[in-house]
Structure formats: C-alpha cells, structure tokens
Amino acid sequence: VTSQDRHQVVVIGTGFGGLFATKGLRREPVAVTIIGRTPYHLFQPLLYQVSTGILSVGEVAPTVREVLRRQRNAEALVGNVTAIDLIERTVTSRAAGLITVTHYDTLIAAAGAGQSYFGNDDFADFAPGMKSIDDALRLRARIFGAFELAELEVDESERRSRLTFVIIGGGPTGVEMSGQLAELSRHSLNNNFRTIDPTSSRVVLVEAGATLLASYGPKLSAHTKRALERSGVDVRLNTAVVGVDADGVDLRLTDGSTDRILAKTKVWAAGVTASSLGGLLAAQSPAKVNRSGQVLVESDCTLPGHPEVFVIGDLMALDGLPGLAQVAIQSGEFAAAQIARRLQGKRVRAGFRYRDKGQLATIARFKAIGIVGPFKLSGTPAWLLWLGVHLIYLVGFRNRVTVIAHWAVTFVSGARSERTAPSDEFYQD
Numbered sequence: 001v002t003s004q005d006r007h008q009v010v011v012i013g014t015g016f017g018g019l020f021a022t023k024g025l026r027r028e029p030v031a032v033t034i035i036g037r038t039p040y041h042l043f044q045p046l047l048y049q050v051s052t053g054i055l056s057v058g059e060v061a062p063t064v065r066e067v068l069r070r071q072r073n074a075e076a077l078v079g080n081v082t083a084i085d086l087i088e089r090t091v092t093s094r095a096a097g098l099i100t101v102t103h104y105d106t107l108i109a110a111a112g113a114g115q116s117y118f119g120n121d122d123f124a125d126f127a128p129g130m131k132s133i134d135d136a137l138r139l140r141a142r143i144f145g146a147f148e149l150a151e152l153e154v155d156e157s158e159r160r161s162r163l164t165f166v167i168i169g170g171g172p173t174g175v176e177m178s179g180q181l182a183e184l185s186r187h188s189l190n191n192n193f194r195t196i197d198p199t200s201s202r203v204v205l206v207e208a209g210a211t212l213l214a215s216y217g218p219k220l221s222a223h224t225k226r227a228l229e230r231s232g233v234d235v236r237l238n239t240a241v242v243g244v245d246a247d248g249v250d251l252r253l254t255d256g257s258t259d260r261i262l263a264k265t266k267v268w269a270a271g272v273t274a275s276s277l278g279g280l281l282a283a284q285s286p287a288k289v290n291r292s293g294q295v296l297v298e299s300d301c302t303l304p305g306h307p308e309v310f311v312i313g314d315l316m317a318l319d320g321l322p323g324l325a326q327v328a329i330q331s332g333e334f335a336a337a338q339i340a341r342r343l344q345g346k347r348v349r350a351g352f353r354y355r356d357k358g359q360l361a362t363i364a365r366f367k368a369i370g371i372v373g374p375f376k377l378s379g380t381p382a383w384l385l386w387l388g389v390h391l392i393y394l395v396g397f398r399n400r401v402t403v404i405a406h407w408a409v410t411f412v413s414g415a416r417s418e419r420t421a422p423s424d425e426f427y428q429d
C-alpha cells in the first residue's frame with residue numbers, strides 16, 4: 001500500500017487528545033496528518049509553573065514533529081483550521097497566509113477549549129487567562145514586573161497595588177496559581193529587593209461559588225481553603241468579579257454589597273469555552289452543541305450522522321465527563337483503536353468508557369489534595385503522587401530530566417530560575 005492509497009486520518013489539535021490519538025495509530029496502516037495552531041504540544045496543567053518562574057517554556061511545550069519523529073506514518077502541520085467540509089471530507093488550515101487543504105477518510109477533531117470571559121471580553125487585556133504559552137509568558141512578565149516596579153514606586157498606595165495579586169476563579173488553576181504566588185512572595189524572593197518587602201504582598205483568590213475546588217467535595221475544599229489561608233492567601237468565597245480594569249477589580253458579594261480591590265496584576269482562571277470548530281461541525285450535521293460550545297457526540301465519540309468523524313477531549317460533550325487531561329487522552333486512544341478495528345474488519349466497541357483515575361491539585365510545596373478511587377488524599381502523600389503522575393505524563397525523556405532539575409531547585413531552595421519574560425509592556429515608557 002503506498003502512502004497515497006492509505007486510509008487518511010486527519011487530527012485537528014496537538015493537545016492531549018490529538019497527540020494520544022495520533023500515537024495510538026502508530027502501528028496501523030494509515031497516514032496521519034496532525035494539524036495544530038501551534039507547532040508544539042502544550043501540557044496545560046503545568047502552565048502556572050511557567051508563569052511563576054519554575055519551569056521553562058520548552059519543558060511544558062515540546063515540538064510535535066520532534067515527539068513524532070519516529071512515527072513514520074504521521075506528519076505534523078502547523079495551521080489554524082478555519083473550515084471543515086463534511087461532504088468533500090476536507091480540512092482547510094491557514095498559517096501566515098499559506099492555505100492548506102487536507103483530505104481525510106477519518107477525521108479526529110480535538111481542538112479543545114479556550115478562555116471564556118462570560119461575555120466580558122474587555123477583561124482580557126487586564127486579566128490574562130492561562131490557556132497558552134503566550135498567556136503564561138505575559139503573566140510571568142506581569143508578576144515579576146510588578147515586584148520590579150514596586151521597588152521603584154514612591155507612592156505608598158500605588159506600591160501596595162503593585163504588590164497585590166488577584167486570581168479570579170477557585171478551580172484547580174486558581175488554587176494552584178494563588179498557592180504559587182503566595183510561596184513566591186513569602187519565600188522565593190527573599191533578599192532579592194532592597195526597598196520593598198515581598199512578603200508584604202497580598203494574594204487574593206476570588207470565587208463566585210461557596211467553595212473552592214467544588215469537584216473535590218466539601219472536606220477537601222475546606223482543607224484547601226485552610227491551607228491557602230495559612231500560606232497567606234486571602235480567600236473570598238461567594239464573591240463575583242463584576243469589573244476588571246488596569247487598576248483593580250470590582251466585586252459583588254451574594255448579599256448584594258460591593259467592594260473594590262486595587263491590584264495591578266490580575267489572573268483570569270474562571271471559565272472555558274469549547275473551540276468554535278464545534279459549532280462548525282454542528283452546522284453541517286444533526287449534532288448539537290451545549291452551552292459551553294461542546295459537541296454532543298454519540299456514545300462512541302462520533303459526530304451524529306458522521307461515523308467517520310470523531311470529536312474528543314474538551315471539545316466533546318458525553319455523559320457529563322469533565323474537562324480533564326485523562327478524558328482527552330483516553331478518548332483519543334479510544335478513537336485510534338476504533339479506527340484500527342474498522343480497518344481490520346473487527347467489531348467496533350459500542351461506546352467509550354472512561355476509566356476514572358482520579359484527580360489531583362497542588363496547593364503549595366509539599367501540599368496537594370487528590371481523589372484516587374475511593375481514597376481522598378491530602379498533604380505530602382498527595383503531593384508526592386502529584387509529582388509522579390506529572391512526570392509520567394510529561395512528553396519527552398529530556399523534558400522529564402530538566403523538569404526534575406527545576407523542581408529540585410524550587411522545592412529544596414525555594415528559588416525560581418525561569419524569571420525571564422518579554423519586557424516591552426513593562427519597563428519602557
């Protein structure tokens with residue numbers, strides 16, 4: 001079979017879903033084209049460590065063509081997919097004005113989700129989200145820049161606002177980010193400054209609901225709140241952010257009262273919305289999208305009316321499965337296995353079954369929480385498990401080695417070695 005005659009699989013997205021689907025096809029008689037908006041695979045769960053100076057960009061974002069260099073039946077193309085034609089079976093992608101049209105026999109749509117500001121897109125300039133490398137570097141510049149400018153500031157209230165960090169959203173990203181910021185200001189910046197005292201920084205975590213990490217249950221949520229508060233984080237529950245501008249955030253509490261926090265640095269960790277490709281698929285098929293823009297798929301992750309199209313990971317809505325890396329990985333592997341079974345003439349599985357491997361979130365150095373099967377963990381055991389799991393799922397051997405080195409530096413001495421960031425928006429007039 002020449003590569004022209006081979007069954008053509010096109011994968012959209014180089015996240016967990018797309019990458020694991022592609023790898024799952026490595027031994028099959030197919031030709032896979034994986035198309036991603038960026039040429040790298042992004043390990044989103046560790047992005048907050050990039051923005052707080054622990055890890056380097058390359059460690060969480062290895063290049064896809066390097067990852068797939070030994071997989072001869074796969075090619076990687078960079079491009080933003082702008083059109084999918086379900087009748088002609090083509091995908092159109094664009095990169096810097098170069099337009100590529102790729103034919104498929106089977107399509108795997110794994111375009112994931114982006115940040116949602118719940119209709120307040122003007123918040124984005126003042127409170128970057130945490131979805132991309134660009135976001136993480138912008139935040140890194142703002143966080144370390146805030147300390148630099150506070151050192152120069154002569155006005156006391158301005159200085160205080162430069163040393164105030166507001167994190168919006170009490171899910172795993174908001175919790176991890178606020179824990180890291182507290183640690184950065186309490187320990188890592190020791191002796192770095194001559195005028196300011198970084199330990200006087202204020203880290204505020206704002207959550208509209210009544211608990212942090214709602215999916216972990218009341219006990220672990222309460223544990224997380226206490227642990228963060230002990231680290232110095234000011235946790236505000238039942239508090240909605242109703243305004244964000246250059247100088248601070250406006251809050252509304254459930255009793256109707258309002259408040260304002262003056263803070264130069266804000267981080268948005270509050271909401272996600274699925275890629276617009278979901279709507280594009282639904283418009284050409286009997287499929288529907290839910291309020292988050294996810295495609296309601298058949299039980300075998302295919303698009304209704306189109307068994308040749310799989311929709312996986314954060315882009316799919318199936319049985320209320322959460323937006324977790326494991327869901328994306330397992331649905332990607334499932335799609336690959338289904339394609340293999342079809343080509344071999346074997347019976348395909350009737351439906352995708354998710355094996356819940358649990359969930360983990362770090363609060364600070366040596367502190368994490370997790371649910372693994374019937375067990376609820378907290379403290380150092382959960383943190384050690386978190387460490388192991390992240391090392392296993394990091395892509396690339398070299399990355400694992402350097403990540404271990406960076407973690408050793410940070411966890412043992414508290415220091416951060418990756419503080420460099422684009423400085424143009426900070427230090428120039």
Ligand SMILES: Cc1cc2nc3c(=O)[nH]c(=O)nc-3n(C[C@H](O)[C@H](O)[C@H](O)COP(=O)(O)OP(=O)(O)OC[C@H]3O[C@@H](n4cnc5c(N)ncnc54)[C@H](O)[C@@H]3O)c2cc1C
Pocket residue numbers: 012013014015016017018035036037038042043044045046047048079080081082110111112113130131172173275277312313314315323324325326328360361
């Ligand atoms: C900050 C953060 C922390 C997280 N922490 C955890 C955690 O601790 N544990 C956990 O299990 N999960 C966590 N998640 C969720 C997890 O990362 C996602 O569930 C997972 O990445 C989903 O994988 P995916 O492949 O569906 O989508 P993604 O990983 O989002 O990948 C989508 C890919 O599609 C590409 N793409 C999008 N649109 C287009 C287009 N039009 N054309 C071409 N390419 C396109 C994107 O560039 C991206 O490469 C976290 C997410 C974030 C943002």
